[in-house]
Amino acid sequence: MLLTGCSSETNAQWKRLGLPEGASDRTEAVRSLWIGAWIAALVVGVMVWGLILFAVVRYRRRSEDAPRQTRYNLPLEVLYTLAPFAIIGVLFFYTVEHGNVITKNSGASTHQINVVGQQWQWTFNYKDTVDGQQGVWETGTLDQPAELVLPVNESVEFELTSPDVIHSFWVPAFYFKLDVIPGRTGKFELTPTKTGTFAGKCAELCGLYHSRMVFTVRVVTADEYQAHLRELAAKGQTGAATGGQDATTIPGHGEQEGEK
Template sequence: MKLAAIAIGIAALSGCSPVDDHDLTRLALPIAASDRSQAMWNVWLGAWIAALAVFVLVFGLIVWSMIRFRRRSDDEVPDQVRYNLPIEALYTIAPVIIVAIFFFHTVTSQNEMLEKVDNPDHTITVVGSKWQWAFNYIKEPATAEEPVYDAGTPEDPADLFLVVNESVRFDLKSPDVIHSFWVPEFYFKLDVIPGKVNSFDMTPTREGTFTGRCAELCGLYHSRMIFKVHVVSRAEYDQHLTELKAAGNVGSPEGFKDADTLAGLDEAENGAGN
């Protein structure tokens, strides 16, 4: 009976999809919008299946125990034992197996999501600082390969423009504290660490406007570290970059140069030298 319930649940979950319109069939995730979403979806779906199997098994054992050892008219007390070696072995081995399986699939999906693209169509340097985002578009034909940037403030969040179905490499930098670059529809986030460049590649797969966030508690105005992601056609993308150049947003955004070193390190070294 329990195996039948698990089988029915797994069959129902296997019909779910990360691009379905209904929240329930996406298991509460947003509609996927990148080529890296499938790997994360596989882990998410597997976690639901494992949770369902464990729930059915444990709940079934609880109900069986209630019925099997319920109080009877003769008040006979079930046999009392100090330990049950097979059950205790099961309690030890089963969690180890579950964790090992989760670990394997997590590492496999992580490697798939972090796989690099040969010669990506676009390169964007992301600068996360207290408390704003800036996006530097590198070597774009629309601006004669002159870098231009989008930048925001806590009061006026930045905009990030991407081309649908064209690969992009994100290089993540921070001049101050740890932030985290997260777009929920991409099913992906990566830390932005001072003094270190983290990088990942992806391809947006559907047009639309999404909200990106900082997923790392970074200080007083952490909640304001949001940005808008516009996945558009190539013509709209080129037009936006041309407008940035005309507006004077040329070169590097604020904090770009400082993002290659740890904040305060130079001052500490100078103080020690004096």
């Protein structure tokens, strides 16, 4: 057990303080904010524990006599009033600064993908032109979750929509998550930086089959990405799919939500 804790993979996990290995250009901004917040929490914790131990030792009970009562201590009151504001101010500054980097949208992405979250799976509309056709799509079911294919080192703008309830599009390895809200179009941009297969899921409790709102992200080379789009076009999956026609229908089951 001790030796397993010495592996390079485990050491890297400790350095990330629990974060998964990053696979997008948002990795560094989120990681530095995450680690910085933990450092700030540790500093505050050590100070609080130190003060508690100091008070326990310094003012421990030495006799049956009541200790001298102090009604006011202005320096101490100023300290515990201003210190929290200082901590919050610093954390707020860095959160806004890193948040602007994380949510930055250049408006000039190489690819655009419309992500539709519906009860109870995901639909991905690729807006690239494929063999003269404008856009191709793929969708998932309860039994066969959807797969999202992305090109490595090429920027992608995601457009999030929903025809029914609130979902949340989350790929942990991309260090980014955004809610999918009916009646609103959410947008964000990022660039995958590592090829491989990554897990995606809905991070919002969206109803009966929330646990089945999972999907797979496969980051491939640019040529493999184009080949995948041509495969979808060959299957006749051209144009765009907007999601569930009836928000209460469970795709692939022909049942109404809640029925057995």
